Amino acid sequence: MNGRTHRAGPHVPGHRTTRNGAAPPGPSRRNFLLGAGALGGAAALGLGGCSGAASAFTGGTLDFWHLLTGPDGQILTRMLEDFQGEHGDVTVNETVLAWGRPYYTKLAMASAGGRAPDVAVMHIARLPGYAPGGMLDSWDLDLLEELGVGPDTFPETVWEKGFYGDELKAIPLDMHPFVLYYNTDVAEQAGVLGPDGLLEGVDTEEGFRDVALRMGEVTGGHGLSYGYLDDAANMWRMFDTWYTQMGGTINLPEGGPMEIDEDKAIRTLEWIRSLLDGEVASASNLGSSAIAEFGTQRAGMFMGGVWEIQSYRDQGVPFGMQMIPPIFGRPAAYCDSHSFVLPHQSSPDPDKRRMVHEMVASLLKSSVQWADAGHLPVYLPVLESEEYSQLDPQADYAEAAEHAVYDPPAYFTGSGADFSEYFGDHLLQVYTGAVPPERGLQNFIDRINELLAKPSPL
Known part of the structure; x- marks a missing residue:
């Protein structure tokens, strides 16, 4: 270092998303997106659903904790309803907790006890405060690749931010x-x-x-x-x-x-x-x-x-x-980035775990909806799509995905820390x-x- 360096949508009948147990509330400006034309739009990208073999999990509830309210929460609920419409009798039970310290405290307690939800949202810069203590389980990289999610589908800096050592602990949905x-x-x-x-x-x-x-x-x-x-x-x-x-x-x-x-x-x-x-x-x-x-x-x-x-x-x-x-x-x-994590469970159900991977893949592929609230989707097939390039003014800061700067890693950094x-x-x-x-x-x-x-x- 130089200088004085101091080292000092509509509800789908028969498939419901519950929120806390209740029904949910209803260089030039586009240079970063020039590759979109060759992709042929959302249909060619398969953005509507997941690829890969079907899960053995044929029914039941996935518990999902997050801290997203207002327009963010409503958009997420619609995206989850779309996922459920494609997956039979699966119900996603959303538990929405207060933003910041209350949320992260409760998530840490649940993870430490091994009785955590199936999946949760975490600001990705908070990862250094959770992964070292064994409070997060790892994502299956092979299964994610099968579902169309991997290092080639994210900006490098953003994807790498989800790793702790050689293990993927967080999958980024966006950057804000x-x-x-x-x-x-x-x-x-x-x-x-x-x-x-x-x-x-x-x-x-x-x-x-x-x-x-x-x-x-x-x-x-x-x-x-x-x-x-x-x-x-x-x-x-x-x-x-x-x-x-x-x-x-x-x-x-x-x-x-x-x-x-x-x-x-x-x-x-x-x-x-x-x-x-x-x-x-x-x-x-x-x-x-x-x-x-x-x-x-x-x-x-x-x-x-x-x-x-x-x-x-x-x-x-x-x-x-x-x-x-x-x-x-x-x-x-x-x-920072909203990301998906697997809070530690003592005895996770493997079929449920696979369905959680499918759910996250589905949310990534439909994240052009998420962009409506201003967040920048980081799943490249969406970010580089013709559909996203038409969003105004969101498309005008799409290049930010290539210049992401996060908090320096430490247990006390990240959003809400x-x-x-x-x-x-x-x-x-x-x-x-x-x-x-x-x-x-x-x-x-x-x-x-x-x-x-x-x-x-x-």
């Missing part, structure tokens, strides 16, 4: 990157909307700032909306995006110390501070107020997660989406301008080194 939203009407009035429908002139520091100021002149407010005061995770997403663009990496070796390029980290913090100047962006936005600022069209751009897409559609905002522009050279898409909270604890005052970047960064490094110096609880 940190992206740039922009108001297309405002961008057009400001003269910064390119012929491809994307923002132009935003690929340098000066250019990005100029575009933001021009859009702010149109809105009468800010050019960029970004919330962080009560959202440590969003603070971390922005930092890691720009830091990675600069070529920065972070390693958290067991026993420590943390490895981080301090020069690049300080440069990143200085850049963020320059944006939060009250002119380009508000110096004091909450996560919710930033979302509202863009939603009420008082800001020309917004940086956030892809999951806000439905909210802005509902509000009638004219918007597009794209990757965060590679201002510092390397394209980077900070993200404590890592971003530690970052927020020590860097918030840097973002507000109350302390210099060097001091805040050193305090963060010291805190992480304290954790690394202790034995993992796993």
Whole structure:
């Protein structure tokens, strides 16, 4: 490392999906997708169902835990109903638990006791906190290949993220990157909307700032909306995006110390501070107020997660989406992935296990539906399909799948874990301008080194 490197759809009759025991609630913009034409669309890909031999599991219930609610949960339920419509008397019993720490605590307890559900959703960056303790069983790679799922059907970085050692512990359904939203009407009035429908002139520091100021002149407010005061995770997403663009990496070796390029980290913090100047962006936005600022069209751009897409559609905002522009050279898409895992069972039923593999293969092949909520499907036959290429604005950030950046592996990183909270604890005052970047960064490094110096609880 360079610089001062511190080693410091409709319900199918007779097949039901239950949710907690109750009936469910009802380079250019598309270069990444150019291979789609040769694939011949969804029908040629066999996206409607699974291939391979039939399972010996002919009836019964599969218990499925997840933490997906709202539009995400409703879409998942429809996808599960489609699967059940193809598989006789199989019922998928969905148990929906509270997002974050409550969910992961209950999943760990069930897995440790060997009385876990048949399958569950896990953010893939949480894998280092579960796989080492034997809380996850391994997927059958041969069976997955038989069902059309394997390393050739995923972006390499995303597929490899599901491994612990030589064992596949998590199968990614998507990646949900940190992206740039922009108001297309405002961008057009400001003269910064390119012929491809994307923002132009935003690929340098000066250019990005100029575009933001021009859009702010149109809105009468800010050019960029970004919330962080009560959202440590969003603070971390922005930092890691720009830091990675600069070529920065972070390693958290067991026993420590943390490895981080301090020069690049300080440069990143200085850049963020320059944006939060009250002119380009508000110096004091909450996560919710930033979302509202863009939603009420008082800001020309917004940086956030892809999951806000439905909210802005509902509000009638004219918007597009794209990757965060590679201002510092390397394209980077900070993200996590919803993935499927096999929580440890003491005596798993082999026929049930095969049916779970079939269920997951089915969900992957129908994941163009999942894209409706903004998530980027990572099953390549879907991502490269003609059907996906027609989604607007989702297709405009499809290339993010090739530039995925996850949290550095450690038992305390990943969505809903404590890592971003530690970052927020020590860097918030840097973002507000109350302390210099060097001091805040050193305090963060010291805190992480304290954790690394202790034995993992796993």
